[in-house]
Amino acid sequence: MKALRLEQFNEMAVVELPDPDLPGPGEVRITVAVTGICGTDIHGFTGENGRRVPGQVMGHETAGVVDALGEGVAGLSVGDQVTFNPVLVPEVEAEEYAGREQRAPGRRVVGVAPEIVAAFAQYVTVPARNVVPLPADLPIELGALIEPLAVAVHAVRQAQVQAGDRVLVVGGGPIGQSVVLALQATGAGSVVVTEPTAGRRELVQELGVTALEPSGADADIARIHSALGGAADVAIDAVGISATLATALHATRLDGRVCLVGMGTPSLTLDAFLVSTGERQIVGSFAYSADDFRTAAAWIAADPDRARSLISRTIPLTAAPTAFTELAAHADVPGKVLVSLAVDPTEES
Structure with a gap:
């Protein structure tokens, strides 16, 4: 699969990585359609925030379709449009931190944890409990706006x-x-x-x-x-x-x-x-709870035209290294830049 990798600070490259294994029990493998470039990704790209490392595949604002289901996963089917909550909570902490998952001491965040090949890759595997289905008629690119809206939902609730x-x-x-x-x-x-x-x-x-x-x-x-x-x-x-x-x-x-x-x-x-x-x-206000994330998904599904106005540009994966450099230099881009991870048929041929 193709992926966007942080080679060193201030340098991104499109690379070929092995496809992930089939999902294990309770997991879902997703074919990534689009992933948004977050401000924290830019700070990670420059090395400013200390929360990303060279060699890492970032990306956490994303949407795609279910590619494969692990044993025991119910309520999802291959081909379903989905997004996922990137805040991963260990099973042993899930009950205690229900409703405040972002505070779980053992949490990991897809796109931040360097050991996870995240959503600037053509496939990503996550726990089924983190997957949020999207309406079949929702333009899939809007699913990439759910994560930043979840941040906002939580902030408004905190305030x-x-x-x-x-x-x-x-x-x-x-x-x-x-x-x-x-x-x-x-x-x-x-x-x-x-x-x-x-x-x-x-x-x-x-x-x-x-x-x-x-x-x-x-x-x-x-x-x-x-x-x-x-x-x-x-x-x-x-x-x-x-x-x-x-x-x-x-x-x-x-x-x-x-x-x-x-x-x-x-x-x-x-x-x-x-x-x-x-x-x-x-x-x-930091991140969001699982309920905040589901609320954001419901709001975007209810008013997709309004959400669409937040997207300034959708670019192919090949253009992403340049986009990171331009955004780090404070390019005048009003809204969100999305990266399409879709396979280019000409490249495949």
Whole structure:
């Protein structure tokens, strides 16, 4: 099978790898159709986040069809359209961590764990309990958006967003865009996104919310409040650097809530008085539970046209090394880039 491998930091290559063995008991082998390039994949490509290693096949935002079933797998058939939850929990921890699978101490994540050949390959094998069926009439590329939307679903739940809340989203990249969809599905009130890139602001506005260009000045907060109709009840930081957290804290009301889902840098500085004297709450959000993931799948199936707007480009596997280099150099791509893993008949012949 063909796969996209991280040869060394800042260098990807399309390589030939052995096809995986038939799935074992309780496993499913999937023929991968498309896989999205995540921001964490780009950070892994550059070596910035320390969570990827050379020689690794990454990829965790994906969709495909069932290729083979292991012994004891029920409820799935060969040829079914599926995606999978990449958070793998050991069987011995599954019951204890049900509903909070992302916190299981023994968890592994497909696309992060270097020993797993992940979804930038033409086949991937995962436990059947992680497989989520997709409607047969859903365009398969939309299945690759479920994982980032699951991140957003969890962040909105962590932030305890209520119907009618005024919400600021800091950062209009793919996660911020997914947060907008999750907020709309939750029934949030006015939503404002701050984003420096014009193309991303335009995409966000097409989703039906206000997008503002940040200037880094104190006037930004007044503009945010004006667009929201008051101070934010909730702010969700989809960037995760000191400056964006400061914006989130300044823009929220007293006793407001800030959710940190972006991981732009491992260390942050903040104005502690904005937290203590304003009695603001800061909560972290990491990955998602199995329920968050299933919820995201259901939302995309219910409104596929809306989800489709998050896809900027679908490229063949052969173009993926160049795409990684361009994205790492901050190419102006508003939404998600998907990599097609489909076999090229001309290459096969």
